Amino acid sequence: MEWSGSSPELLLVVDRTSGRPLRAQLEHGVRDGIRMGRLQVGERLPSSRELARTLGLSRGLVQECYAQLQAEGYLVTHPGSATRVAAGSAIPPASARPSGAAPRLVADFRWGVPDLGAFLLQDWLWATREAARARAVVATPAHQWPTGVALALQPRLALLDWVRDRDAIVIEDDYDAEFRYDREPVGALQGLAPDRVIFLGTISKSLAPALRIGWMLCPPDLAEPLTEQKHLSDRRTPTLDQLALARLIESGRFDRHLRRMRAGYAARHATLLAAHRGSTCSQRASASGTARRTGGGGALGSC
Ligand SMILES: Cc1ncc(COP(=O)(O)O)c(C=O)c1O
Numbered sequence: 001m002e003w004s005g006s007s008p009e010l011l012l013v014v015d016r017t018s019g020r021p022l023r024a025q026l027e028h029g030v031r032d033g034i035r036m037g038r039l040q041v042g043e044r045l046p047s048s049r050e051l052a053r054t055l056g057l058s059r060g061l062v063q064e065c066y067a068q069l070q071a072e073g074y075l076v077t078h079p080g081s082a083t084r085v086a087a088g089s090a091i092p093p094a095s096a097r098p099s100g101a102a103p104r105l106v107a108d109f110r111w112g113v114p115d116l117g118a119f120l121l122q123d124w125l126w127a128t129r130e131a132a133r134a135r136a137v138v139a140t141p142a143h144q145w146p147t148g149v150a151l152a153l154q155p156r157l158a159l160l161d162w163v164r165d166r167d168a169i170v171i172e173d174d175y176d177a178e179f180r181y182d183r184e185p186v187g188a189l190q191g192l193a194p195d196r197v198i199f200l201g202t203i204s205k206s207l208a209p210a211l212r213i214g215w216m217l218c219p220p221d222l223a224e225p226l227t228e229q230k231h232l233s234d235r236r237t238p239t240l241d242q243l244a245l246a247r248l249i250e251s252g253r254f255d256r257h258l259r260r261m262r263a264g265y266a267a268r269h270a271t272l273l274a275a276h277r278g279s280t281c282s283q284r285a286s287a288s289g290t291a292r293r294t295g296g297g298g299a300l301g302s303c
Helices: 022-035 050-055 057-071 119-131 153-165 220-234 239-250 253-292
Strands: 075-077 084-085 136-139 169-174 197-202 214-217
Touching: 022 057, 022 220, 050 057, 050 197, 057 075, 136 153, 239 253
Parallel strands: 136 169, 169 197
Antiparallel strands: 075 084, 197 214
């Protein structure tokens, strides 16, 4: 069904004096037209340019309206073709309803369920683009995962120069600082540039991730906004768990646990390395044997 001479846009009233946002008015008009059956399933809507011109609106606003109604399932657009009314989007007329069938709901009053039809799609896309422009680098200088290497001094200084040049910050993720088996603990990057580095520590590795306790060192001007964001994101860490951790540390039990875990993990580390060396040696030995049998050279190296 094509957009007919009955010009459905005439049914769309945009009242600039009402104080209601124009986009909301337009969305409401189209949504209502579809629900009430004035716009039929499959019917072609005018192009965004055309409708914008007719109603004296910007084309972007009409496009946003179409995108929103598409997200809500009222409209469909296929690449290269017009926007049309989607199947199943109209409320069946009362007379057409099979007797005894539940009436179709036009509003949802269930508690705790947001009105996803009102989702601020365009603002969300904007915010995502803004967030992607944030000038922050996440680094694990003490123990890169998965290779395990530590960042040496020169690359550390280069990283700090890089962030200074861009007026950026480093988020130093020091997630397992307590456990080192093959080297002395390295200093934190944060110590080299407290004004440029946000340092994050956690007890996820030393105690348990489920406790959700960590700590942060940050430039003073970021302390308040970050605390606010933390509050918004998880309503803060339970006080009882924080106090329990403090008691564990003060009593020396945390230290004792760390020493025991270090020894245990170091033993596992050594076992794993020995097994790996063994398997590498036997692979080399067999490769060398093959080489000897075929007349080539071979060496077992340090195995
Ligand atoms: C690279 C890295 N950073 C941080 C963490 C700790 O995250 P959280 O403290 O949120 O448990 C982990 C835990 O596995 C990790 O692998």
